[in-house]
Amino acid sequence: MGIIKFSFQKEKVSEKFMIARKFFLEPGVLKASCHGFRIGSRDDYYFDIDNLLNDPIKCSIILSIYLQKINGILKKDRIDLIAFIDKASGGSVGAIRLASSISINTGIPNIIVRPGKEINFEKIKIPFSKRPNAIDGIKKGLQKRKVLVVTDHCTSGIEVLNVAEDISENNGNVAYAITYTLREDKFHFSDFKEKGIEVDVAYVLKEKQLKSEADLDNNLDMYEEKFVSNYKCA
Amino acid sequence: MTDKREEFSKIAKKMAAGDVEGLFSLRSLVVDLRLSKNAAKLDDPMHFLAIYLSKKIISDVWENLATDASFDFDLEKLQDFAKQFGEILINLLIVKDVKQNEYRLGETVKWLFKYFSEISADPIIVFKKKGENNGHYKI
Numbered sequence: 001m002g003i004i005k006f007s008f009q010k011e012k013v014s015e016k017f018m019i020a021r022k023f024f025l026e027p028g029v030l031k032a033s034c035h036g037f038r039i040g041s042r043d044d045y046y047f048d049i050d051n052l053l054n055d056p057i058k059c060s061i062i063l064s065i066y067l068q069k070i071n072g073i074l075k076k077d078r079i080d081l082i083a084f085i086d087k088a089s090g091g092s093v094g095a096i097r098l099a100s101s102i103s104i105n106t107g108i109p110n111i112i113v114r115p116g117k118e119i120n121f122e123k124i125k126i127p128f129s130k131r132p133n134a135i136d137g138i139k140k141g142l143q144k145r146k147v148l149v150v151t152d153h154c155t156s157g158i159e160v161l162n163v164a165e166d167i168s169e170n171n172g173n174v175a176y177a178i179t180y181t182l183r184e185d186k187f188h189f190s191d192f193k194e195k196g197i198e199v200d201v202a203y204v205l206k207e208k209q210l211k212s213e214a215d216l217d218n219n220l221d222m223y224e225e226k227f228v229s230n231y232k233c234a
Numbered sequence: 235m236t237d238k239r240e241e242f243s244k245i246a247k248k249m250a251a252g253d254v255e256g257l258f259s260l261r262s263l264v265v266d267l268r269l270s271k272n273a274a275k276l277d278d279p280m281h282f283l284a285i286y287l288s289k290k291i292i293s294d295v296w297e298n299l300a301t302d303a304s305f306d307f308d309l310e311k312l313q314d315f316a317k318q319f320g321e322i323l324i325n326l327l328i329v330k331d332v333k334q335n336e337y338r339l340g341e342t343v344k345w346l347f348k349y350f351s352e353i354s355a356d357p358i359i360v361f362k363k364k365g366e367n368n369g370h371y372k373i
Binding site: 031036037038039040041042046048050091092115118119158159162 | 257258259260261262263265266268269270296299300301302304307
């Protein structure tokens with residue numbers, strides 16, 4: 001396991017949080033829509049991180065925020081693997097685009113979870129073992145490794161809960177999840193508490209769509225260090 | 235899903251009545267469904283076929299028209315699709331007439347993909363004038 005070397009000056013990270021806060025007003029980030037969400041429900045708007053990650057400067061700021069969040073976990077616990085979701089449902093490509101960068105910066109191996117697969121051991125893309133012991137490798141799976149799931153956005157969080165189940169079926173244990181944004185009015189806080197998954201979030205979006213700087217002040221919560229699941233469920 | 239046959243049939247009837255909201259309910263019902271788990275539990279192959287087709291076809295609809303597409307569902311346009319697909323599901327779940335379904339299924343799926351092709355060729359058909367709705371506009 002790599003030694004965690006990355007560190008940020010607190011002021012600089014706070015500054016990045018403040019800069020990234022304004023990204024929500026950029027075109028194509030919060031989309032006004034009566035779209036169908038992945039889960040089949042509908043709402044007036046949705047968050048799309050993909051356009052932000054196209055821009056190297058914005059991407060670097062968002063990466064710093066994710067790293068700050070991971071650093072927060074590493075101060076109190078260990079993480080063996082960081083899991084990214086290969087979203088098969090046609091929504092945003094999401095945080096998987098940051099998988100290599102996050103892995104390089106933290107020194108923690110990354111894995112890809114593919115919920116669209118039907119065969120359990122195919123859902124986690126890692127080389128289980130070399131032949132002729134491949135079957136043993138599949139049976140051992142992730143060998144109780146402690147996993148952090150990194151995602152871009154949670155509306156209800158069901159997708160992350162399903163991924164946690166996929167990882168659990170492969171003998172891993174999801175202890176933490178980090179999401180860049182979360183819908184406070186729709187998120188299933190209690191399900192995460194029940195599963196023992198601690199959720200951290202950078203920005204909590206509320207029911208109202210953000211259209212102006214005044215909306216950012218009134219309807220956007222920033223969580224630089226606090227774990228939202230503890231905040232909501234304690 | 236084995237214990238949701240009644241709910242599934244209700245949604246199919248809603249769709250067959252031309253209620254496009256049934257498509258949203260169908261998506262909710264099947265989006266995270268594991269076909270492999272259901273294959274072991276379901277005795278009725280017609281029931282399984284209905285689930286399989288729902289999951290696959292609704293995934294195509296969502297992947298192309300919902301989630302992060304840059305325009306909204308055209309509800310009126312999809313009403314006919316919902317009706318056709320709802321009737322196919324009823325045939326599988328209740329009437330259990332496969333033969334009657336074969337042609338209609340081909341016709342319905344062909345319509346869907348032809349619609350995708352039409353959107354590609356002429357995006358104006360899904361992008362309404364500014365002010366008409368806030369569907370695809372970025373703030």
